[in-house]
Each structure stands twice: as structure tokens, then as C-alpha cells.
Amino acid sequence: MRLLVATTNRDKLREIRSLLSETGIELITLHDLTPIPEPEETGATFADNARLKAHYYAAASGVMTVAEDSGLVIDALDGDPGVRSARFLRSDASYPERFAEIFRRLNARPERGRAARFVCAVTVVDTGQIVFETIGTVEGEITDRPRGSSGFGYDPIFYYPPYRSTLAEVSEIEKLAVAHRGQAFRALASWLLAKQHHG
Numbered sequence: 001m002r003l004l005v006a007t008t009n010r011d012k013l014r015e016i017r018s019l020l021s022e023t024g025i026e027l028i029t030l031h032d033l034t035p036i037p038e039p040e041e042t043g044a045t046f047a048d049n050a051r052l053k054a055h056y057y058a059a060a061s062g063v064m065t066v067a068e069d070s071g072l073v074i075d076a077l078d079g080d081p082g083v084r085s086a087r088f089l090r091s092d093a094s095y096p097e098r099f100a101e102i103f104r105r106l107n108a109r110p111e112r113g114r115a116a117r118f119v120c121a122v123t124v125v126d127t128g129q130i131v132f133e134t135i136g137t138v139e140g141e142i143t144d145r146p147r148g149s150s151g152f153g154y155d156p157i158f159y160y161p162p163y164r165s166t167l168a169e170v171s172e173i174e175k176l177a178v179a180h181r182g183q184a185f186r187a188l189a190s191w192l193l194a195k196q197h198h199g
Helices: 010-023 046-061 082-087 095-107 172-178 180-197
Strands: 002-005 026-029 065-074 115-126 129-142 158-160
Touching: 002 010, 002 046, 010 026, 010 065, 010 172, 010 180, 046 065, 046 082, 046 115, 046 129, 065 082, 065 180, 095 129, 115 180, 129 180, 172 180
Parallel strands: 002 026, 002 065
Antiparallel strands: 065 115, 115 129, 129 158
């Protein structure tokens, strides 16, 4: 059984590989295939974009495909950066630039608090059909400055209260135990194992 993991993000790939390692499934990546142009991510929600990417890459590759769309949702910013998390400000902005803009906007609205969550929507498409979907979410708040050097993306500004630290201040194992992508891909791993077991 082969599964195409439709992401070019090396950090995400590393996490996904570790989360699916016990399934014994052969994971292939976009780097293993003839280059496929990226689709426009036009969805209004993470689930829309995950479905769009899974359908697109499954059709282009002919392989069962998992796609994810994930990002940071900040209540005080009306849900921004949201589905535009990877393109927030502009597609080539650095994360320190993005953090600075988020802090600037939050500091302008102190009464609205700093509640935030990471969301990860996962969709699997096989022969044109959606065969599995899930959404993982982790609740936290935005710090007043970046903290920690592990993790990636918005992890240094995402404070997870039960750990009393940001997701960039803990090990990858601790992060994946609670984080949105960990939840979503553990659910996928259970589904894959059951699917293999039942043929």
C-alpha cells in the first residue's frame, strides 16, 4: 500500500513520517514524482484546501494521496492568519516579520485577548473519492515575544498552557503529543492500520 504525502514542507514531512511510521505503509513524496505544478489554494477553510490538494495530487499522480492544510487562528485578529498562514503578509515574508506584524495588531487591540489555536485538516483521496478526513486542533495563546528554537513556523509564539511553554520550547515528541498535526495524523495512522487489517 502506497500513500503520497502531498507536501513539499520538509518540517511537516518529518513530522508526518514519524507519526505514520508504525503503519508500515510505503510513503512517497512529491519529490519522488515528476514535478507537479502546485494548485491554487482557494479554499475558505483548512478542510476545503486539504480536500482540494488531496483531489488534485491524487488525480495527477494516480496514487492514494493524503494532503493537509494547517495554520494559526487568532481570535482577536478575526481568525487571521488562518488559511493564509503560510502566505501571511506575503508569500516570501520571514517568520520574524510575521510575528512582528501579529504582535503589532494584537497590541493595538489589547482588550480582545490573545486566545489562538493551531488547526490541521487532513484529507485522503483514493481513485477520486474522499476516503478519510479529520481535523486536529490545539488551543493556546499568543506570547508577547518569540520563545524557543525547536519547532517551526508559528511555534515560537504559540504558548501551550499545560506545558507552560511555547511549542518551540519543547521536544518534537512533546509537541506532537498535543499538537494539531500530531492529533490528525495519529487518527490517520489508526485508520490506515484498520484498513490494512481488514484488507
